[in-house]
Amino acid sequence: MTPSPGAKTVVRPLNNKAQQIKRHPNQNSRRFSLRSVLLWILLLLSAGLFLALAALPVGRFASAAISVGVVAAAFVLGRFARRFWHARTLTVLLLAFVTFRYFFWRLTGTLPPVDDLVNFIPGVTLFAAEALSFVLFLTSLFVIIDPVAREPSEPTGDPAFWPSVDVYIPSYNEEPELLETTLAAAVCIDYPRDKLHVYLLDDGGTDQKLAHANPELAAAAKERRETLTALCERLQVTYMTRPRNEHAKAGNINHAFQRTSGDLVLILDADHVPTVGILKATVGFFQQDSGLFLVQTPHFFVNPDPVEYNLGTFERMPSENEMFYYSIQPGLDRWNGSFFCGSAAILRRAALEEVGGFSGDTVTEDCETALELHSRGWRSVYLPRPLIAGLQPETFDSFIAQRSRWTQGMIQLFLLKNPLFKRGLTIAQRLCYTSTMLYWFFWFWRPIFLLSPLCYALFGLEIYRINLPDFACFVIPHVFAAAFLSQFLHGRMRWPLFSELYEYLQSFHVSRAALATLIRPRDPVFKVTAKGQSVDEDGFSPLATPFIVTTLLLAAGLAACAWRYSIFPEHRAAIVPVAVWCSLSFLLALGGLAVVYERKRVRRQERFTVDRPAVLTLADGTGIDLTVADVSAGGVGLLVDPKWREEISRPDQTPVLTITATETEAATTTGVRIYRIEMRNGELAVGAGFAPRDRQDIVEMARFVFGNSVGWDVFLDRKRVAAPTFFGGLLFFATRVVPRLGHVLLALPRALRRILSFQAP
Template sequence: MIPSTSVQTVVRPLNNATQQTNRRPSPHSRRFTIRTLLLWVLLLLSSGFFLALAALPVGRVASAAISVGVVAAAFVLGRFAQKFWHARTLTVLLLAFVTFRYFFWRLTGTLPPADDLLNFIPGVILFAAEALSFVLFLTSLFVIIDPLTREPVEPTGDPAFWPSVDVYIPSYNEEPELLETTLAAAVSIDYPRDKLRIYLLDDGGTDQKLANANPAAAAAARERRATLMALCERLHVTYMTRPRNEHAKAGNINHAFHQTSGDLMLILDADHVPTSGILQATVGFFQQNARLFLVQTPHFFVNPDPIEYNLGTFERMPSENEMFYYSIQPGLDRWNGSFFCGSAAVLRRAALEEVGGFSGDTITEDCETALELHARGWHSVYLPRPLIAGLQPETFDSFIMQRSRWTQGMIQLFLLKNPIFKRGLTVPQRLCYLSTMLYWFFWFWRPIFLLSPLCYALFGMEIYRINLPDFACFVIPHVFAAAFLSQFLHGRMRWPLFSELYEYLQSFHVSRAALATFLRPRNPVFKVTAKGQSVEQDGFSPLATPFILVTLVLALGLAMCAWRYGMYPEHRAAIVPVAVWNGLSFILSLGGLAVVYERKRVRRQERFTMERPAVLLFADGARIDVTVADVSAGGVGLDVEPRWRERLTHPDTPVLTITATETEAATTTGVRVSRLEMRGGILSVGASFAPRNRQDIVEMARFVFGNSVGWDSFLDRKRVQAPTFFGGLLFFLTRVLPRLGHVLLALPGAVGRILMFRAP
């Protein structure tokens, strides 16, 4: 076995004075306790009143008037929500009241009679889907009713007595270039050197893999281990592997956990590059609270996922994950329910020792571990500050693989460690975990909602008994209130129709993994999500078949609605709501087609725009003033005066020095000029980094990824207030319709291949 490269550090325990201070709750925490108590009282009293009012039997006109009045009151009250937290709570409850009224009407007035089994059975299935989504709606409102926003807490006192930190970077099959960036950034973290140890946990070079019966696989594992050991030695970090690949990521981290001794652990995925201030922003929380086991921070991504890439929305609107990291997690934090997300988090060793390390009964070891520690009375903190930059899956099939794993893990937790029955959790924590798990049942209700209008459009089945007056009095107010509520709570984080699009795109393929987990909850196996993939040419994803078929069937449903409208004038009051429903489903399916017809995507490193003065120094003493226009992990774009063009064609390697600012130190590294072109009177220069030594590697990682201010600015640029439902629908169509020309040209061939039982 090849020995590991290591760095020796001295670990000192926290001093007793700090520990004693940690046990005294601050006035700040007491204030939150009083506010939480008042929130409980307000929720219970208001909910009881609104439930009773929602159940009152009134006529259509009165019902419509009540709904309009309630929404108007919520609109007025919502304008004060930023100043008064109870105004936010009442606004949410008023809008939820409209949905309560809809649900009671739905239960009492729209189900087919039980003796009409042909309509009753699918009608009950649709109602069950609505009921499950309604439970999620209620638990979600509880979670996000009063989100807690925190600021970083820096460590205090003598640095000699700060907690020691082990940085774990688990890896499986990532390329050395990607790992070098993450490791170099970890080396540049601002923290006392004798308190910081960095470990690369390599599961791709285990003894088991070196002994593989396949000679080529064994040779590849040996080469990987040697390459990564050399990388770790160059960067002065510790390489660590293990005998066997057991229990996936949780097993890998646990192996390191039992061989190290840091007071705290920073967990980073292999493609999650930390900022230099990640520990300065988080360690102070642990000094304040001796019962704190976790500080979780958001996952910020520098590349678009396949939906964002194919629709061109990455820089135009908030990403799909932002609602979770900047709305839901702060809501969970209010109830001490924020959980570990697998990376970008700091955890306390003493807490993990209490449960024997990271849990591994499910393939979502992160949430499972948090559940166990919350049940033992430990506390968590969520800091909504992006302190890492990571990568998302680039192809649709890798995206589905990732989401299938998350779905399976959450269903495993729901079945094996259901929070409702988990001893030790508080009532709010039970509701928080339940809400998180229920979301991952979208694969059940989303296809049902999408396809239900076809029952009437194609077969004349009445599984949802409704007419035009009821549609106007109950359904439209419910939809409007739900859209208003979403905009009120998540307006800067989520735009209309995109939640539905993401759920639709996942549902058909994720459902197979979900059903398999229900049948055998202990069987799912952790699968690593591929990153850094490419799409060689435009074309349908291998997973496109269900989306093509659904779109064609919904188009047929629209045609049948038009036919029924003309043929059966007496049924038009029922046909119109079905046609509207079918039409919205069809628009959503067109969005799905635009996504699964993937655009060519050449693998490259993501570039970030900036404007920083810098200097190029040459070996002969020549000096050129330049401006850094953009930067990536592998190189930099420079704006230069055209008169320097000839000098830059020389083959030597200049030294680039990026000027210091108030918040960032100067950075120096070697570069190699690779591209020269004129752009609007400015010479645009592309240069790749050519680091001369370890210090250059660390400095460039710090320059590119070290400061989270750039990530905050990028997120803020995208977080404009969401449009209204109709504005969101228009935006959705502007992203989808331009793509449909290419889709329609490729569609006949794809349908032909599907009919021959081949992938499209």
């Protein structure tokens, strides 16, 4: 360990405080009282009646009439859901009823006969995929039936008695410039100075790396340690490393955990920049509940992921992660099932000591740690307020690497610490964790759903026995009910087809990691997700091959459907549903192709639009009133009256920018260096990079750019317009995909030549 000067380092054994803590208040709540037994009996009877009604055999047209009536009733009830919790519950149950009817019809009326193995085997495979996704559907409904909407909880009482907080920022290979921003923002967190200690946990400068057999790698590690030590000294935070890189991120954090003493621990990824109010919004929860081990907050990202970037959707619709952080996590919170997501979270030291620190048996140490603590009776809270700003993977291959690790970790947890059998969890918690883990089996069902229509289109196999009347009476009501339910529950968080697109894009490559984990669940190792990458020119990703092949197969399937429709008029009632299915799959495949054909992406710091008055003070003392139009971690965009052009164009000056205080933000002063001046709409548009004069400038710069979460709330609200209808969603999806296809088609012949020569595109 290499601490900064004056830093306090305490080596403390684990499990000492935990022995003094009494069992948590909810420990005895698991004992079944007569009331709870009667409640479960009533629920089981109600569920039985619900299933019996859903399975009631009626004719196809009567079934269609029932489904239409139920969906209409749900539509009316849904309008009262914001005011009445029971209206929300009934709406969900009514729409689920339609899906149940479809599933029972699917089970009893569409499977091929057992003695027809050529059709039966692929038919049962498709049904198994539907069944697994149906189980996920049911557990997900339970999770989000009644989400909790929490508000921040500020600490109360004398600040001298507030809990002390250790801020851990684990790092592996991130660049000093990125770490400087995160560390500077952590330093200016609004909390008593004697209660706040910031630590950089550097796994890139360990003794093991300094002694590497490769002299170049050893020299790079030494240089990194020296650079980061100097950075930490300048910012007055503690630099900490360890002898060996053991147990990845969990091991790094545990090494620091044993050598620090804060009552609470705030975990921040190296690229997760906190707001000044992150502790003021969360510490109060720990004061109110001595049995609380976790307050988790959302991961808010300032840059588009590869899907958003290549389709141009980042500022036009909700991001993929928003459904999880603003719909699912609040639902989990209702059942005391919200779990640790690795960063942007505050945890209680006493709880962690009880389980020996952060768990490290899987590559998702965050969820694993939460599972262990929930099973011991500790509670968690989820606060749906963006209090950090982070970075997402920029390239498709880094995106897949990240999702592969998440998939491996969740499968490891499901196999090694299955929540259905883990002692100490409530029934609700078992369902919550099971639902979370089941989602990560999407790599099984999504390709099956996508490619199944090819069985009939290309080979004439009848794996899903259906005709046009059945399609109209069972499938269409089910699709509309599912779309309505998704819009009702997640309308402002997720738009039609985008869940399917993300799952499809991950499935082929994630499946390899998933299958390897199923075979050897203890083998996966933690791999850091690469950030700050760039794409030098437009072109197919190295991982594009399966998506190109899939698109061509589905195009052939559509052509085959057209051929069958014209040649076999007696089979048209069966061909039409297959053609519709194949068309939707083809549209999804085109979306995937538009994503893996990556647009040029020059690495840069993301800019955010602002509108703040400021004063630019030149070297001669001249003050110029102007407006700050946008900011990034590296600089600002300024709008200036053209009459000042000559003054601000003088070379070799480092003017001082003072950004005026507002009701919610303090004034900020920092040095800047002007590098661009141009006319834009009658004003001077000035680009200026930050040129901090001292530590205080660095801290104020971080506070100005990242300190206030109000800007993040405004940005999220701007994207959260109500989701379009199912057909509107299809149209929006098409408008994002089709304009990209010209470039894709031009590059496709070259990609095909490389595929045929067994090279990556």
